[in-house]
Amino acid sequence: MKVNWKTVLKKLLLVLAVVFIFGAGTFLLYLFGNFGMFPLYVTKVIPVLGVALTVALSVLCAATLNRNQKRLLWGGFACVFLICAVYVGWGAYEDSIPTVDDRQLLLWEYEPFQDGNKLVTLDTESSLKFDNPWAVRLDGATALYPIYAAFAQAVYPESHYPYYEGSVQCGGTIDAYERLVKGEVDVIFVAGPSDAQLNMAKVAGKEFHYTPIGKEAFVFFVNSENPVTSLTVEQIRGIYSGAVKNWKEVGGKRQSIRPFQRAENSGSQTSLQRLMEGLPLMEPEKRDRIAGMGGIISEVASYRNHSNAIGFSFRFYSTEMVKNGDIRLLALNGVEPTKETIRGGSYPIASEFYAVTVSDIGAAAPQESNPDLAAFLDWVLSEQGQEIVEKTGYVSLQG
Numbered sequence: 001m002k003v004n005w006k007t008v009l010k011k012l013l014l015v016l017a018v019v020f021i022f023g024a025g026t027f028l029l030y031l032f033g034n035f036g037m038f039p040l041y042v043t044k045v046i047p048v049l050g051v052a053l054t055v056a057l058s059v060l061c062a063a064t065l066n067r068n069q070k071r072l073l074w075g076g077f078a079c080v081f082l083i084c085a086v087y088v089g090w091g092a093y094e095d096s097i098p099t100v101d102d103r104q105l106l107l108w109e110y111e112p113f114q115d116g117n118k119l120v121t122l123d124t125e126s127s128l129k130f131d132n133p134w135a136v137r138l139d140g141a142t143a144l145y146p147i148y149a150a151f152a153q154a155v156y157p158e159s160h161y162p163y164y165e166g167s168v169q170c171g172g173t174i175d176a177y178e179r180l181v182k183g184e185v186d187v188i189f190v191a192g193p194s195d196a197q198l199n200m201a202k203v204a205g206k207e208f209h210y211t212p213i214g215k216e217a218f219v220f221f222v223n224s225e226n227p228v229t230s231l232t233v234e235q236i237r238g239i240y241s242g243a244v245k246n247w248k249e250v251g252g253k254r255q256s257i258r259p260f261q262r263a264e265n266s267g268s269q270t271s272l273q274r275l276m277e278g279l280p281l282m283e284p285e286k287r288d289r290i291a292g293m294g295g296i297i298s299e300v301a302s303y304r305n306h307s308n309a310i311g312f313s314f315r316f317y318s319t320e321m322v323k324n325g326d327i328r329l330l331a332l333n334g335v336e337p338t339k340e341t342i343r344g345g346s347y348p349i350a351s352e353f354y355a356v357t358v359s360d361i362g363a364a365a366p367q368e369s370n371p372d373l374a375a376f377l378d379w380v381l382s383e384q385g386q387e388i389v390e391k392t393g394y395v396s397l398q399g
Contacts, residue, residue, distance in 0.1 A: 042091075045084040052080040098305045098326050107163040107170050110146045112153035119150040120391040126154040128379040133159050135372040139169045139176040140189030141267050143317040144353060147214070148189045150388045151380060173267040180358050181206050186366070186373055188356050189213070191267035191314075201358065209365040212352040213380050215395040217315040217337040218271045219349075221327040223307050228252040230331035233275070233348055239310060240272065242282035247308060260285055260303040260311040268313050275349060315342070316393045342395045353394075355380060 109118050130136070133156055138148050145163065152161060152168045161168040171179060176188040177197045181204050193201075193208060201208055220236060222228060228251055231239075238244035239259050248254040261284035262269040273281065287301040303311035305326050315337045318329060329337055332348050341347040355377055357366050367374040379385050386396040 042088060045088055049081065049084055052077050094304065099302050107142070107145060110149045111163055112149050112156065112161045112168060113158050117153075119146060119153050120388055121150070122154055122384055122387060124384075126379075126384060127382070128155050128375055128384075130156050130372065130376075132372075133157055133161070134167045136187060136370075136376045137167045137169075137185040138187060138189070139171050139179055139185040141173045141176065141191065141353075142170060143267075143314050144189040145170040147389060147392050147394065150392060151376075151385065154384070154388065155376065155379065173270075174263065174265045177201075177265070177356075180208075180356065183358075186357065186370070187377070189353070190356055191216075191271060191351070191353050193356075194265045194270040194273070196265050197270075202361070205361055206358045207361045209357045209359065209367075211355040211357070211377050211381070212397060213355050213385070214353055214389040214397060215342050215350055216353050217342050217347050217350045218268070218275070218312065219315045219318055219337045220310060220312045220330045220332070221318055222310050222330060223305050224326055224328045225307060226252060226328070228330070229328070230334055232333050236332070237276055237279055240276060240281055241279045253308075255308045258285070258306055258309045260309060261300055262312070263300050271314075271349070271351070272312060339395050350395075352397075 108114070111117055112119065135156075138152060140148055149161075149163075149168060149170075156168070160166075163170040169185070173190050176185070176190055177193060177200070179185045180188050181201050192210070198208070220231065226247070228247060231250060235244060235250050239250075239257055240261075244250060245257055246254065247257055259282070261272065261281065285301040287299060303309060311327075315329070318327065331337075335341050335347050337347050337350075342350040357373070359366050367377055381397070383398070386398045390396040390398075
């Protein structure tokens with residue numbers, strides 16, 4: 001049988017062209033996916049379609065098929081395409097559901113000395129002024145950035161203080177504790193440390209020193225259409241341990257509960273673990289995302305406002321930074337999380353947040369040997385520093 005090499009070459013080039021197009025497309029999607037330009041569900045689908053089409057064309061080119069066989073081949077590819085379309089559609093639907101996550105705070109809106117920023121200001125000139133923008137290096141939790149950025153704007157010399165570098169950074173609770181232990185910052189503004197963070201300091205031969213600067217409530221929230229308005233602390237423990245699985249069990253609709261958690265060692269996750277009092281937490285919901293060089297990593301999913309969801313954070317973020325009608329804060333043990341109930345102690349999960357410093361184990365706190373740090377912390381606790389805490393939306397230690 002004479003081989004028509006011209007036809008074979010055309011078919012081979014067609015297959016190679018498909019492989020190249022989908023291969024290049026996959027590479028570009030993963031590359032640009034690192035910058036959030038394409039969602040992960042799209043980058044997953046492209047290589048699947050590429051492989052399916054390549055297989056179909058390869059079979060078609062390599063074998064002589066009758067009409068029914070060709071129909072079966074393309075029918076199989078159509079099924080793969082349909083499954084991929086459903087997968088992309090579901091991903092797009094999930095993305096359309098509002099997300100509540102203080103990691104998405106627009107930090108640049110709170111950068112000190114930027115025109116039109118959202119930082120509160122003092123009624124009078126600050127009694128403390130630094131000439132050196134590096135006098136005290138700051139970092140802290142995202143939800144506390146509006147406080148300590150306002151401290152910096154009141155006390156530091158006017159300059160550019162980007163939140164991602166320099167002397168007034170906001171790396172989030174996890175990074176802030178790590179940078180403090182490494183000596184890269186002088187003080188961080190955070191909730192209390194997790195057991196892992198305490199151990200990290202101990203291994204490094206360090207210990208933390210805590211200066212309470214205000215109070216805050218740890219709150220839980222649900223979709224605004226959820227009929228449940230209050231839970232007991234025991235019910236919260238039941239939900240997050242997995243013992244309570246349906247909203248019907250706590251006075252809601254007959255639908256499964258979707259409890260979201262936060263990243264390990266974050267301030268809010270540490271607060272949840274303390275609330276559980278030793279009860280094991282159920283496995284958190286995870287999501288995949290693109291990491292560097294096109295790799296895929298799994299991380300704890302951010303809260304998505306499904307009708308059956310429950311999430312948690314600190315009161316200030318959920319009331320001041322997320323001003324929409326999509327979520328509703330729950331009362332705990334029948335008490336609403338307000339400034340008055342936090343100050344009076346009736347809200348059951350309210351605690352102090354801190355300015356944390358670090359020293360070698362057994363050594364004095366660094367503010368005892370660093371005059372600028374000592375002056376700064378004294379000022380934070382002064383009437384003016386506490387005015388900023390209160391005006392920002394937190395509960396000050398005074399009043």
